[in-house]
Each structure stands twice: as C-alpha cells, then as structure tokens.
Amino acid sequence: MLEKLAKQTAIYGASTIIVRLLNYLLTPYFTRVFDTETYGIYVDVYALIPFALVLLTMGMESGYFRFATKAEEAGGGVKAAKRRLFATTWGITTLAALLFFVLAAIFHTTVSGWMGEAYVSHPEYVMCVAAIIVFDVAAAIPFARLREQGRATTYLYLRVFNVL
Numbered sequence: 001m002l003e004k005l006a007k008q009t010a011i012y013g014a015s016t017i018i019v020r021l022l023n024y025l026l027t028p029y030f031t032r033v034f035d036t037e038t039y040g041i042y043v044d045v046y047a048l049i050p051f052a053l054v055l056l057t058m059g060m061e062s063g064y065f066r067f068a069t070k071a072e073e074a075g076g077g078v079k080a081a082k083r084r085l086f087a088t089t090w091g092i093t094t095l096a097a098l099l100f101f102v103l104a105a106i107f108h109t110t111v112s113g114w115m116g117e118a119y120v121s122h123p124e125y126v127m128c129v130a131a132i133i134v135f136d137v138a139a140a141i142p143f144a145r146l147r148e149q150g151r152a153t154t155y156l157y158l159r160v161f162n163v164l
Contacts, residue, residue: 004150011152015159041118045129049136056096056137060089061144068148090141097137104130 031039064085071081104111104126112123119125146155 008147008150008152011156012147015156018160037118041122041125044115045125049129049133052100052133053136053140056100056133057093057140058096060093061140064089064141064144065148086141086145089144090138093141094138097134100137101130101134 030042034042067085068082071078071085074081108126108130109123111126112119115126143155143159146152146158
C-alpha cells in the first residue's frame with residue numbers, strides 16, 4: 001500500500017513539475033517573440049484563469065473524492081454509485097463552464113473594455129480565454145476520476161499532453 005502511494009505521488013508530482021517546467025522553458029521564447037504589450041496581455045490572461053477555474057469547479061474535485069470514498073464504505077452497488085457521482089459532478093461543472101462561455105460570448109466586447117485599453121482592440125482574447133477555461137473545467141472531474149481509480153500513468157500522459 002505504501003509503495004503504491006509513493007509511486008502515485010511521484011507520478012502526480014511529476015505531471016505538475018513537467019507542466020510548470022514547460023511554462024518555464026517557454027518564457028524566454030515568448031519574451032523574445034512577443035512585444036512588451038502582447039506579452040503583458042499573455043501574463044494578465046494566464047493570471048486570471050486560475051481564479052475562474054476555482055470558481056467554476058466549485059470544489060467538486062474534493063467532493064468527488066469524498067463521496068467516492070463514502071460509496072466504497074457503504075458497499076452495495078459501488079460501481080453504479082460512483083458512475084452516478086461522476087455524472088452528477090461532471091455535469092454540474094461542465095454546465096457551469098458552458099454557462100460561463102455563453103456569457104463570455106455575449107459580453108466579450110464589454111469584458112474586453114473592462115480589462116483595459118490593450119484588450120479593447122482584441123475582444124477575441126476574451127473568447128480564447130473562455131474556451132481554455134471551459135476545457136479545463138470540463139477536464140477537472142475526469143482527471144479526478146483517473147486519480148480515484150489509481151490510473152496514475154494515464155493521468156500523467158493526459159495531463160502533460162493536455163498542456164501541449
């Protein structure tokens with residue numbers, strides 16, 4: 001059991017390290033290719049994404065783990081209970097993300113105006129960021145399910161290639 005925990009911890013940690021390393025390695029490239037204003041927009045946008053992810057996932061990943069454990073403890077139709085749990089949590093978070101995207105699509109010019117002068121001429125940035133957020137939120141519960149099922153290598157593969 002302890003060996004399995006250590007292996008999975010190493011794999012999940014490796015996925016986080018690889019993703020951050022890729023970002024770190026791409027920073028010199030981005031600063032060389034983009035002018036100051038464009039790179040500033042890139043930094044602003046990628047600083048706002050985590051806030052939206054926290055709001056739209058609504059802590060459902062933690063809730064998924066908690067109730068998946070309760071389903072195992074309760075016994076009975078564990079597989080069916082976990083399937084319902086997954087469908088419910090994934091459905092709610094995806095619905096919230098899609099609602100967010102629709103609102104972003106309707107108000108993208110207004111939002112770009114609120115963000116500042118540099119964004120007014122590029123309201124499509126708001127749509128691109130909204131699309132990134134939708135995909136990240138939609139992937140959060142399936143990633144939690146992979147972790148709950150102990151499929152660490154699949155998680156690592158998908159997490160790293162999700163970034164690329």
